[in-house]
Amino acid sequence: MLITPAFAQTAGGQASGASMLVQMLPLVLIFVVFWFLLIRPQQKRMKDHKTKIEAVxxxxxxxxxxxxxxxxxxxxxxxxxxxxxxxxxxxxxxxxxxxxxxxxxxxxxxx
Structure with a gap:
């Protein structure tokens, strides 16, 4: 064998961390899209409504x-x-x- 077991384990650990990041990236992107398309506009509408009602x-x-x-x-x-x-x-x-x-x-x- 050309690769020692210790070297193979460390290389696999680094690839696992990178693959974890790649797996989390779509979830983060989905959250960002939801934030800008749903959550943020709703919070703005609620804030505007609250100020309008308080100013009655x-x-x-x-x-x-x-x-x-x-x-x-x-x-x-x-x-x-x-x-x-x-x-x-x-x-x-x-x-x-x-x-x-x-x-x-x-x-x-x-x-």
Whole structure:
């Protein structure tokens, strides 16, 4: 034999480390693709939604999680009072508001 057993073992150990890197590379690439295509945009949307909901003020038109559209009458740290119709007010948890409608782009309700 031309190769001693000790030399053959060390050469195999180095090749095993390189093959481990080659095996992990596709998993790392998949994670990077998921990060940029799914996770990062979702985090940005959540951050934008949170800032929009925290900035709710009296007079804003909002959409609740249940799909009700109304005008904000009162705001505190946790709750908002929403007027759905003249004289009909409901108290909603601020975190359940799904959208704040821009009054310039909002279509008036048909009465």
């Amino acid at each position: 003020k009296k007079g804003d038109q909002v959409v609740t999680g249940g799909g009700l559209v109304g005008k904000v009458v009162r705001v505190d740290d946790i709750y908002v009072d929403v007027e759905l119709a003249p004289g009909m007010k409901v108290k909603a948890v601020k975190g359940t508001l799904s959208d704040v409608v821009d009054p310039m782009t909002a279509k008036p309700a048909n009465d």
